[in-house]
Amino acid sequence: MEKDSRSRLLEAAIPLFAEKGFNAVSIRELSEKAGANSALISYYFGNKEGLYTAVLDFQFSRITTAVSNSHSLSPIERIRYYGKNAILIHQQCPHLMRYIQREVANPSVGFETVVSRHIASAYHFLHAAIANGIETGDFRSDLDPDYAALSLAGIINFYFMTKPLVSTFLPPAKNLDHAYIMQALEIYLNGVINK
Amino acid sequence: MEKDSRSRLLEAAIPLFAEKGFNAVSIRELSEKAGANSALISYYFGNKEGLYTAVLDFQFSRITTAVSNSHSLSPIERIRYYGKNAILIHQQCPHLMRYIQREVANPSVGFETVVSRHIASAYHFLHAAIANGIETGDFRSDLDPDYAALSLAGIINFYFMTKPLVSTFLPPAKNLDHAYIMQALEIYLNGVINK
DNA sequence: GTCTATATTGCGATAGAC
DNA sequence: GTCTATCGCAATATAGAC
Structure with missing residues (x-):
């Protein structure tokens, strides 16, 4: 049908x-x-622009739903959860990253009302996880939660952003996404955990 | 004149x-x-496309010159050098990041001949620094130089990519670039250094 | 709700004068 | 090396029939 x-x-x-x-x-x-x-x-x-905005709305809503319902996880678990979830999102929404890139490079009329809000909700998820980790003593106390959140977002998302280009000079792997994210999370967690 | x-x-x-x-x-x-x-x-x-390619050529050449002439630096110094240099490049070429984003999201005719080459040279710089650090024992031996290089590129460049958006929910700082990069390098180096 | 036909605008490229 | 004038095309949007 x-x-x-x-x-x-x-x-x-x-x-x-x-x-x-x-x-x-x-x-x-x-x-x-x-x-x-x-x-x-x-x-x-x-008009054509209205269709584009409708597409944006549809695509970006996936981000906010992804970082919901993850309470009761420890700070470290939430970091890992974010990484695993990123793999999932980009598998399920293979075009989302392009829209993020386009909107960041060249905001459309729907930027303020849809894009900005959903990105912010992901950012706040990370910020809360790190601030919480500093409180509990899991993470180093000299971290700035804003910069540390952005660092994590970068180490995870840059990979997906540049994947079409970067996978040409990366050695082939059976599950590239998983292999990269595991290594990236290891580096990041090692860098922020209190020792 | x-x-x-x-x-x-x-x-x-x-x-x-x-x-x-x-x-x-x-x-x-x-x-x-x-x-x-x-x-x-x-x-x-x-034609118009030829002008665009000429612009690409001019912009991206800055990347390769940036990672040249940095021999005689230790692995750790080269990592820090990369971070400092990123600040410099994006100050001097404020439009470069947009071109990188556009070309990654939607390659133009000049992608293979100009974009791909310059990005690769930056990547190889990082790869060499990390592979060298593993050899000398400065860095953890369980690192994969490819993934670790990409992690560093991500933690640094994602910030510049998303700066127009992200600086709206980051607390104001007198030198935001420097403050972020210092924290990011600290997290990264802490994550890869052998202890 | 879907179609055809068309009005209108703006584009990239070029011929040819100077 | 620079200009004017214009050609030919493709774009979005809409009026109006069904």
Whole structure:
């Protein structure tokens, strides 16, 4: 059973905008791939930009749901949880990282209302985990929770951001994501844990 | 004394392409800002794409020169050198990071010939520093130099990539770049040094 | 809700004068 | 080396039939 035109347009837009960017995708190409008429973009989303914002909304909501429901974990467990979850998210939403990159490099109209909020919720998750770890004495007391949170975000997310490029000069591995994240978490945790 | 039209076009293009992306900049806007005629873009660079590639070439060459002439440094010193240098590069070339992001998210025709090579040279610098540190016993022997190099690149560069966004929820500091990089290097070095 | 047809605008590129 | 003028094309958006 085929979905309705609105859904088909939205789903066709996800990989197209991700791979080519907003300007490089025409509503003709979009509607053709969706098997719908190009006039329906204006009908359902107002205009091309409205469709893009709808895609953003759909993609970024995945981030906030990912860092929810992880209370009752220890600081160290929450760090590991973040790393494992990153692998999962980018497997399930293979286009999300492109949208993050595009929005950071060149914010669209939906940046403030959707992008910024979801990124902030991920950041606050990390910040809380580290601040908590400093309190409990698990982590070094000379850490700044803001910088340490950003360091962790960097060591994990830079890999996914640059994966298309970086995997060309990385030795092949059967499970590259897992191998990298395990090593990265090891380095990071070793760097922040109180000894 | 004003520069020639070719130089003015090239220099006007750098911030424009960086901020808006290739497609969102018209040759009319470009030539207007450069104080030159739009027909000169074809005359000097073949077409708009040729101008973009010339800009890429100019921007990315900064990376390779940055990691040259740093022999005779110890592994740990080379790690710190990389961090300090990153601050310097992004101060001197404030648009470079945008080009890196754009090229990673959406490679242009100049990707293989210019982008890929310069990024690789930075990567090899880090890889060599870490492999050397493992040999000398400065760094832990269970490190994989590939993953460890990428971890360092991530902890440093993610900050610069996301700075426009992330500095909105980071507490203000008199020298944010320096403060972050010092903390990040501390975490990283603590994580890789043999104890 | 979906279609065709079209209005309108702006683009990149170039021919040819100077 | 620089300019004007313009060609040809592709883009988004919409009016109006069904």
